[in-house]
Amino acid sequence: MHTLDLAVIVGYLLLMPVLGVLLAGRQRSSSDYFVGGRNLPWWAVCFSVVATETSALTVISVPTVAYLGSFTYLQLAIGYLIGRIVVAFVLLPRYFRGNLVSAYAFLGKRFGGGLQGATSVTFLVTRLLADGVRLFATAIPVKILLATFGVEAEFWQIILGLSLFTVVYTYLGGIRAVIWVDLVQMALYTAGGFVAVALLAGRLPDGWFSGLVEAGKLQFLDFGSHVLTNQYAFVTAVLGGAVFAMASHGADQLMVQRLV
Incomplete structure (x- = not known):
């Protein structure tokens, strides 16, 4: 199985630049490069958005959150849905009407170039910090996998390679290659999730489901916790999820560039 893991990683890393080279000839303008000429398939964009918001931190941390707690974490998804509906009906139409390629260009037209520059710099700095953490989280399992083959790579070497x-x-x-690579990425980790479920299903002890129910591990909605002391209280989770979705999908250029 370790050999298969390594083959998947190496194949993915080789496919990414090849796909970029194959798509490079289609970049005829800045619109092609930054927004794909606005003619990318909607389903590919949707999968790209999901793949982008699901980082290595999500794959590593969420199973731990569910294992130590319950399914109340998924209440955030209700808020995500509400927030994205607001973005779709309030923010995206304004971006399209202005024929804009960034969320910050809208701020520039509305409030001036000073605010546009400030928000652009803020995005670049915060995105650099956030992606640095995600790259380090990605390097951890890669380092462990390489160690099983006797390859002792440093974290900085793995991060630099990625x-x-x-x-x-x-x-x-450009964005066209990013979206198609995201699609491949989502297919890989979704398939990996199904494989993991299939492998683990045969190793679970008898009575595991009833044990989960008795321990409250399958709880989804939490109306009993205090909204100020529990992050997964229903109101807190839904409201927080909605605000987060409006910020990430309505103002974060990483997402907005895919949606416009």
Whole structure:
């Protein structure tokens, strides 16, 4: 199984720059490069959005949250849905009417270039910090996997390698390459999730489901916790999820560039 894991990682890393090179010839204007000429398939964009918001931190941390707690974490998804509906009906129409390629261009038209520059710099700095954490989280399982083959790679070497592969396909293929690579990425980790379920299902002890029910592990809605002391109280989770979705999908250029 370790050999298969390594083959998947190597194949994915090789596919990314190849896809970027194949798509590079389609970049005929800045609109092609930044928004894909606005003619990308809607389903590919949707999968790209899901893949983008599901980072290595999500894959590593969410199972732990569910294992130590329950399914109340999923209440956030209700808020996500509400927030995205607001973005779809309030913010996206304004971006399209202005023929804008960034969320911050709208702020520039509305409030001036000073605010546009300030928000753009803020995005770049905070995105750099956030993606640095995500890259480090990605390097942890890669380092462990390489160690099983006797390869002792440093974290900085793994991060540098991942960054170089990403820069190649992003620089050459623009948003079009990013979206198709995201699609491949989502297919990989979704397939990996189904494989993990299939492997673990045969190793569960008898009575595991009733044990989960008795322990309250399958609880989804939490109306009993205090909204100020429990992050997964219903009102707190739904409201927080909605605000987060409006911020990430309505103002974060990482998402807005895919949606416009």
